[in-house]
Amino acid sequence: MxxxxxxxxxxxxxxxxxxxxxxxxxxxxxxxxxxxxxxxxxxxxxxxxxxxxxxxxxxxxxxxxxxxxxxxxxxxxxxxxxxxxxxxxxxxxxxxxxxxxxxxxxxxxxxxxxxxxxxxxxxxxxxxxxxxxxxxxxxxYKQPVQALKPEEERLLQILKTGKVMEFGKIVAATRWPKPTLFKRLQRLERMGYIKRVRKGLYVITERGERYIEYFQQ
Structure with missing residues (x-):
């Protein structure tokens, strides 16, 4: 070192x-x-x-x-x-x-x-x-062990306002097929970067915000 x-x-x-x-x-x-x-x-x-x-x-x-x-x-x-x-x-x-x-x-x-x-x-x-x-x-900053793919980082950027966002609005923002978007949201949720408030509603977590802050600035 x-x-x-x-x-x-x-x-x-x-x-x-x-x-x-x-x-x-x-x-x-x-x-x-x-x-x-x-x-x-x-x-x-x-x-x-x-x-x-x-x-x-x-x-x-x-x-x-x-x-x-x-x-x-x-x-x-x-x-x-x-x-x-x-x-x-x-x-x-x-x-x-x-x-x-x-x-x-x-x-x-x-x-x-x-x-x-x-x-x-x-x-x-x-x-x-x-x-x-x-x-x-x-x-x-609790640096994540696993880095995200570019499309997953894009999802975090879309959700980074901190407000709860509907699945339909995320589809409109990304223009991805619904099955593809759903799989990516599931992966981010498993990793702790986003949270599903209830069916069809998602919000970024503190861990997700820190990921953006640490890696994107």
Whole structure:
């Protein structure tokens, strides 16, 4: 996995940041720590700097104030946005200072849609176990596992007003034979993208709206 940067809240664990560096070898390793300096945190940062130098990775550190969450989130969002437009950026979940982790997640939610598509969560458990990775957009927008065919996407576009639509009006809008349209509506209903309110009446679901929002914009 090619990573432009890894954002890692730094706490007392040395093993996990080092393991992440060797596993992913990002271009930049960003240490996020509290502005309140702690000897144990400084020890961790010192070791991480040595590993970063040995691997040829750029090191950056940001000390974030914990007093005002709004200010902290704003600062982190500005930092994240610098990297998220260039490629995949990872946030380590499960290490370091938990309050800063929450603020990192909130800052990622403040990014644009295009930037959010590049945010990856690295799920980890101290001292050094990496459990897996997941794209943040898959969690936020519930990206469907199965993509739709063009004609099915067209159906969703017709129904995207959110209003209940009669079968006859859908026939008129698509100009498809009734049996063909019925089969496509059934498939979309099975996949959870539309709902049949009652016989002959259909409406798009929240899942369908998210599909359009995520894939069409």
């Amino acid at each position: 090619n990573l432009v940067a890894i954002f890692c809240p730094i706490g007392f664990s040395i093993e996990l940041p080092v393991r992440l560096l060797y596993m992913f070898k990002p271009k930049v390793f960003v240490c996020v720590s509290s502005e309140k300096r702690d000897d144990r945190v400084e020890r961790t940062v010192g070791v991480v700097k040595q590993v970063v130098a040995a691997l040829g990775v750029r090191f950056e550190r940001y000390d974030i104030p914990e007093v005002d969450m709004y200010e902290s989130v704003s600062i982190l969002a500005d930092i994240l946005s610098k990297y998220a437009g260039r490629g995949n950026v990872a946030i380590v979940v499960g290490s370091g200072l938990r309050i800063l982790l929450a603020e990192l997640i909130l800052s990622a939610l403040n990014l644009t849609r295009d930037q959010q598509k590049n945010i990856i969560l690295i799920l980890a458990r101290e001292p050094s176990e990496v459990l897996g990775t997941v794209y943040m957009c898959d969690l936020i």
